[in-house]
Amino acid sequence: MVPRENAQEALTAKVARTEGKHSPFEDAVRTLPIPVCSVFFDTQQRLAQAAFQATDIAVAGGKRQESLAAFPLTRACNQEAVLEAIPGDFATKPSGKRVAVLFSGGPAPGGHNVLVGLKAILGDGNVLLGAKRGTKGLFSGDFVEITANDAHAIFNTGGFDFLGTDRTKVKTPEQFASVKETIVKHQLDGLIIVGGDDSNTNAAFIAEYLLREKVACCVVGVPKTIDGDLAIGSLLPTSFGFDTATKVYAQLVGNLNKDSASAIKYWHFVKLMGRTASKITLEVALQTKPAAALISEEIYEKGMSLDQVVDHLVQIITERRLKGINYGVVLVPEGLVEFIPEMRQLIQELNKVLAEYDRDIRDLPTLKNKQEFIYPVLSPASAQLMASLPEDIQEMLILERGDHGNVKVSQIETEKLLIEKVRYKLSQMKRHTDRYFGSGEGKIDIPEVQIEAFKAVTFATQAHFLGYEGRCATPSTLDRAITFSLGMAAGSLVLAGKTGYMAAITDFDRGGRILALPLSGLITSELRKGKPELVIEKSLVDLASPAFRFFVQHRDRWAKEDLFSSPGPNQYWGPTCNQVPISVAFNQGYMDFANLSLGEEHDIRELLSLEEP
Structure with a gap:
């Protein structure tokens, strides 16, 4: 037993060792075993690249005419058929491949295990590069090689902090050209994009662009979002996180x-x-x-x-x-307020008014002056609705605007709006009990x-x-397992020369089933910000x-x-x-x-x- 007089020194040393992501919990989860789908093992029970075979399942989003025209080369490659992973039977493991991976959009638990799964499949004979700060790192070629020691350090840990992430999308011709330049300069054979519906939409367009430019680089998406809005029926029950x-x-x-x-x-x-x-x-x-x-x-x-x-x-x-x-x-x-029809109408009208009268509204000194200016130019129903909202919500709707001058819907404190509206209604019930209590229709x-x-x-x-x-929580057993498998699936697709797919896993209760979903088949035309846009449809x-x-x-x-x-x-x-x-x-x-x-x-x-x- 350590003498009391030496206890402080011993405790100091132990607490110091927890710095740098080494709390007892973090060190323990790094050693946790995880379930691994059998398709990733060879006959000697060693991790191995999976092969893929076509199924009779085809995916096709709604409003197809526009998307059909946008992906002729990708569709010619994959025929929009779902692929299923099967145990590989390769005499030699591919080597000399250079694969880059990036995180896109908000973080979700399990992302680090995608990197570990990729490293596991690629092995020491291939190079795995991580783009720092997401798409920005891809544009600039800011890569770091992911080593076996890195894989150990990040295994089973939460967050995207190893590489970082960002929300930049590849949309302009200059951005696509920048991606091509980076891929050619770094001699990339594969690009893995870990993200949600928008990021995987981006992956679909990048895959098509590279085929058109005759750049031999496979593009594969990995489904991520805590919102759960990237799901494809029984083919992809949920995204990781x-x-x-x-x-x-x-x-x-x-x-x-x-x-x-x-x-x-x-x-x-x-x-x-x-x-x-x-x-x-x-x-x-x-x-x-x-x-x-x-x-x-x-x-x-x-x-x-x-x-x-x-x-x-x-x-x-x-x-x-x-x-x-x-x-x-x-x-x-x-997102409740955007699903209430009258609130959606109010926000649309406000966006139009704020854009048309931006200078006039900004020059008015007080909130009351701004309200007096705005109410008459709204429709009567929207003006009445806005006037019924708590003052702080009205102030936010008028003053808090996004980069394009629109109302910041995501920052509306809906919970506080409901509290104040409920409080007012309850106070009305207290003051006018005869209206709400007693005998008669609608009364208590x-x-x-x-x-x-x-x-x-x-x-x-x-x-x-x-x-x-x-x-960025430490991933659950499910998320730890599916992310590792998704990483191995994405790596296997690249090694097999497949492009324009999103890795998927299903049958969580039956040992798991690894699939590859053709991204072009998931694309549909939706109205986004009032304009038709080709996107992967959100799952509601x-x-x-x-x-x-x-x-x-x-x-x-x-x-x-x-x-x-x-x-x-x-x-x-x-x-x-x-x-x-x-x-x-x-x-x-x-x-x-x-x-x-x-x-x-x-x-x-x-x-x-x-x-x-």
């Missing part, structure tokens, strides 16, 4: 469920990341069973107004209050004593936004899906009673570490959400002969 992020948010929402029931006074309004799809909100709701969860796609489908959304929440709060349950949690998707028929009890309760709230907390919450139907069947009970769950933190060891997203399990027809099966577990350090640096 979604599982970990929703587990992080579910833990925090579960804590708030407990807090609200413990303090017995707070309503927690929680905005969850997901500008377009409400998949995060749906998944977190399935895991935590809150008092209320709003799904943007449903609100849009029903054509609900902002007041109707508020009335829905007020009804839940009132029913719980009358039962003595004066607390709860409300989940709000980040309760005794006078309950009305007085209702009036006595204060609407105490807390607002939260959960987003960045989940983007399907209102006919089993996951959403389960939510609809149970949410009324969650609203009327305390049936919440607190799922706890993401688990890396033990009986609950093999869970997949509940929504994915429902929609893919799995029998269980806690029975991940992606192959036998392997110690990657042994497979790669890695030694701790």
Whole structure:
């Protein structure tokens, strides 16, 4: 036993050793085994490049005429047929290849394992380069070679910090020429783009451009986004990052469920990341069973107004209050306001007004002056709606603008907007009880004593936004496994000379199935910012899906009673570490959400002969 007088020195040394990403937890997760699909092993159980065979599955997005014309060379190469990985039977492993990889867009848990998977397949006979700062690094040729020691250091860790990322897209002729110049200069045989729907759209255009320019470089995409909006039915149940992020948010929402029931006074309004799809909100709701969860796609489908959304929440709060349950949690998707038709119309009109009268509005000294100028040039309905919004929200809509002068929709504090609108409606109910309580259509028929009890309760709230907390978390078992396999799949595609594909993995409950989806077949024409654009279609919450139907069947009970769950933190060891997203399990027809099966577990350090640096 160390004497007390020497304890401080020993403790100091141990704490110092945790610097540089070496906390006990980080060091432990680097040693965790992960499931690996059997297709990546040869007959001697060594990691090996997979081969690919065509399936009878073809993918084709909607509004095809424009996309057909945009990718003639890629389509001629892949015929838009899905490829399936099979065990390779190669006498010799390809060598001398130079492959670059970059991260694009926001970070998501598991990205580092994509790099490790690539390194595993390419081996020492080929060179793996990482572009620093995403597409910017590709333009400038700012590469770093990824070594076996690097693979050990980043294995199973969260974040994109090893390379960095950025949101620059390749769109102009000059940018495409810059990509070509970098590829030729560095003699690249492959380019792997790890990103979401926009980044993989970029990969499709780069692949076509390089074919047209007769540059022999394979371009492969890897699907990433915590939002879950890059999914292709049973071919790609979800992108990597979604599982970990929703587990992080579910833990925090579960804590708030407990807090609200413990303090017995707070309503927690929680905005969850997901500008377009409400998949995060749906998944977190399935895991935590809150008092209320709003799904943007449903609100849009029903054509609900902002007041109707508020009335829905007020009804839940009132029913719980009358039962003595004066607390709860409300989940709000980040992009909600854009799915409320009248709010979308208001934002479109504001964008037009702010552009047309930019100088006039900027020169007005006060917010009130600006409001008095703007209201008359809006349609009567939009002017009335804007006037009903809290003052700080109006100020944000007028003053906070993006690079193109438009309203910054993503920065609207929707959770606070709803809090203030609900607070106002509840205060109206208190002041005018005769309008809302008593006998008659639309009124709540309760005794006078309950009305007085209702009036006595204060609407105490807390607002939260959960987003960045989940983007760089240590990846879950699912995300650690699928990212490693996606990296190996992408590397195998490059070694096989395949271009214009996105690596995919499915069948999370049956050992995993590795696919390659033709990017050109995923492209469709959509209106973006009022103009048609060729993109990979975002996957939204399907209102006919089993996951959403389960939510609809149970949410009324969650609203009327305390049936919440607190799922706890993401688990890396033990009986609950093999869970997949509940929504994915429902929609893919799995029998269980806690029975991940992606192959036998392997110690990657042994497979790669890695030694701790």
